[in-house]
Amino acid sequence: MSNIISPLKRVTVKASNEYQILIGRGLLARAGELIADFIPKCKIALITDDTVDALYSGVVEKSLISSGYSVIKFVFSHGEQSKNLETYGKILNFLAQNGVTRTDCVVALGGGVTGDMAGFVSATYLRGIKCVQMPTTLLAQIDSSVGGKTAVDLPAGKNLVGAFCQPKLVLCDVDTLSTLPDEIYRDGMGEVAKYALLDKKIYSLINGGDYQIEDLIYRCVDYKRQIVEKDEFEGGLRRLLNLGHTPAHGIERLSNYTIPHGKAVAMGLNIVVENACKHGYIAQSTKSEMLSAISKCAGELTLPYSVKDILENALTDKKRSGDSIAVIMPYGIGDAREVKIEVSKLWGYLT
Numbered sequence: 001m002s003n004i005i006s007p008l009k010r011v012t013v014k015a016s017n018e019y020q021i022l023i024g025r026g027l028l029a030r031a032g033e034l035i036a037d038f039i040p041k042c043k044i045a046l047i048t049d050d051t052v053d054a055l056y057s058g059v060v061e062k063s064l065i066s067s068g069y070s071v072i073k074f075v076f077s078h079g080e081q082s083k084n085l086e087t088y089g090k091i092l093n094f095l096a097q098n099g100v101t102r103t104d105c106v107v108a109l110g111g112g113v114t115g116d117m118a119g120f121v122s123a124t125y126l127r128g129i130k131c132v133q134m135p136t137t138l139l140a141q142i143d144s145s146v147g148g149k150t151a152v153d154l155p156a157g158k159n160l161v162g163a164f165c166q167p168k169l170v171l172c173d174v175d176t177l178s179t180l181p182d183e184i185y186r187d188g189m190g191e192v193a194k195y196a197l198l199d200k201k202i203y204s205l206i207n208g209g210d211y212q213i214e215d216l217i218y219r220c221v222d223y224k225r226q227i228v229e230k231d232e233f234e235g236g237l238r239r240l241l242n243l244g245h246t247p248a249h250g251i252e253r254l255s256n257y258t259i260p261h262g263k264a265v266a267m268g269l270n271i272v273v274e275n276a277c278k279h280g281y282i283a284q285s286t287k288s289e290m291l292s293a294i295s296k297c298a299g300e301l302t303l304p305y306s307v308k309d310i311l312e313n314a315l316t317d318k319k320r321s322g323d324s325i326a327v328i329m330p331y332g333i334g335d336a337r338e339v340k341i342e343v344s345k346l347w348g349y350l351t
């Protein structure tokens, strides 16, 4: 095993595949050495988008090659519009044309778009090959690289085709966040706001305001780990991680996916908290605390659509069953529960 230096934080996820999440600085330059503890020498298919490629592929490739891996690389255009069957198919063909076998490995270097799509490739190519996640956005480091949800979008909606497939290793190099534009960093903080409402320790960290980003990432990942270990395939408990996501999906759809996921989640949380108070699930004082935590994370947000329009769009959400829709309702800081609401009474906004 590598001699892991002390500032490195480590979370072990005991899911269908046990794996480690390493959080620290300078990890991309040590990628080969760190991966070597978990993946035998093989061909590595590095999947990344054009923005991340220009910033970080060089250092990762150099490290992998010097540790004895051979590397092939597939680069796609950045953005959610690439997370589709066409790009997915091109990556599969690229792997096949380059003779990637079941003993080889996919590395996803980038944000949630790269991680979701490369993860889905690894879940399905040759009925499954190994995957290492190297998340480079805050959103991907605290959420999407962990827990094994992989997917691409269909014209009918986001993440409509995918698989559960846990990675073999996650390397969160916090240094990569230094090149993130502020707006994209803020999007990640939208998902952090979700964790702050779900977990009292993360709420305190956000409320106190004085934290190291490594600690925040560690707390979020460790919270997600606990949930994933108990409910890997989202039979129940894991649905708590969808707090704010029903209206968020409505917002993303209405914007034709120009409003990024994390920002939509922060907006969705505001809607859910307002309505939880309106319908007596939380007290006014709790509502104020929650709204303040959301704005500390994601800033002041103005809803670009009416709540009625947002919720009507949310009705096509995957969570709908018959005349009711399951939503995650905040009951207090650190306490959220799934409740079924009749579509006709969705938070009282629709009649």
Ligand code: NAD
Binding pocket: 049, 050, 051, 052, 055, 078, 079, 080, 083, 110, 111, 112, 113, 114, 116, 136, 137, 138, 139, 140, 143, 144, 145, 146, 147, 148, 149, 150, 158, 159, 176, 177, 178, 179, 180, 181, 184, 187, 260, 261, 262
């Ligand atoms: P993204 O991958 O598109 O990254 C956002 C932008 O940041 C891109 O333009 C990218 O090129 C750029 N970028 C990435 N790293 C950078 C860096 N270090 N420096 C400069 N620029 C960088 O989007 P995202 O916000 O990371 O992820 C959103 C996606 O994640 C959505 O598709 C969403 O559905 C998915 N998601 C998945 C899960 C899951 O559990 N699988 C959870 C939440 C979100």
Ligand code: GLY
Binding pocket: 143, 146, 147, 149, 238, 241, 242
């Ligand atoms: N982002 C929600 C989940 O991973 O379950």
